[in-house]
Amino acid sequence: MTRATTDKENRRQEIVQAVAQHLVENGIHNSALRALAKSVGMSDRMLMYYFETKEELIAQALLLIASGLVGSLENVLPRGQVSGQQILDALRLMGEDPAAHPGQKLWFEIIGLAMRDTGPYKSTAKQILDGWEDWIRERLGSKRAHLAPTILAQAEGEMMINLLRRPD
Numbered sequence: 001m002t003r004a005t006t007d008k009e010n011r012r013q014e015i016v017q018a019v020a021q022h023l024v025e026n027g028i029h030n031s032a033l034r035a036l037a038k039s040v041g042m043s044d045r046m047l048m049y050y051f052e053t054k055e056e057l058i059a060q061a062l063l064l065i066a067s068g069l070v071g072s073l074e075n076v077l078p079r080g081q082v083s084g085q086q087i088l089d090a091l092r093l094m095g096e097d098p099a100a101h102p103g104q105k106l107w108f109e110i111i112g113l114a115m116r117d118t119g120p121y122k123s124t125a126k127q128i129l130d131g132w133e134d135w136i137r138e139r140l141g142s143k144r145a146h147l148a149p150t151i152l153a154q155a156e157g158e159m160m161i162n163l164l165r166r167p168d
Contacts, residue, residue: 012050015040020061020068024102028109028121031058055120062110065103066128069094070135081141084151091155095162104159 022039023031033054037044051057076090094100114125129152136148 008050015042015047015050016057016060016064019057020064023058023061024065024106027106028058028113059120059124062124063128065106066131069103070132073135077139082139084136084140084144084147087136087139087151088155088158092158095159101163101166104163108160108163 018040019036022036026035031054033044033047036054036057037047040047047057048054051060072094073087073090076093077086095104110121110125113119113121115122133148133152136151137145140147140151
């Protein structure tokens with residue numbers, strides 16, 4: 001890999017991180033190309049130099065956000081196999097943190113758009129869900145892996161209900 005390629009890839013990662021932060025803070029509904037470019041500190045044309053489409057950029061930012069959640073869960077769970085209850089308890093604890101609420105709201109905004117087949121959201125949401133389910137299966141171990149979809153659904157449902165009940 002040449003230095004120019006490495007520099008471009010590093011810049012792409014910086015852009016994805018900045019756009020991920022923008023999406024968490026502002027939501028998808030405030031993600032016009034100019035707003036995304038402004039959050040990175042560049043023009044929309046320059047932004048498109050690094051990414052073929054706005055949809056590609058948003059998808060990469062959403063995947064980064066999702067991988068950050070898995071990393072946070074890894075930090076609060078014991079190493080090795082865990083129970084479904086431990087996973088749910090860790091998610092509940094993380095969900096109680098007000099700093100997590102914007103990311104949770106973003107997730108449900110993405111789900112709503114995915115259900116309407118809007119933009120890249122359906123394929124990206126499916127990729128994120130598949131990744132989370134695979135991670136849960138791995139953490140549960142082979143004897144309890146079949147519980148992963150149920151645990152994920154329970155966590156998602158509880159998170160949605162808690163968000164809806166919170167006064168803003």
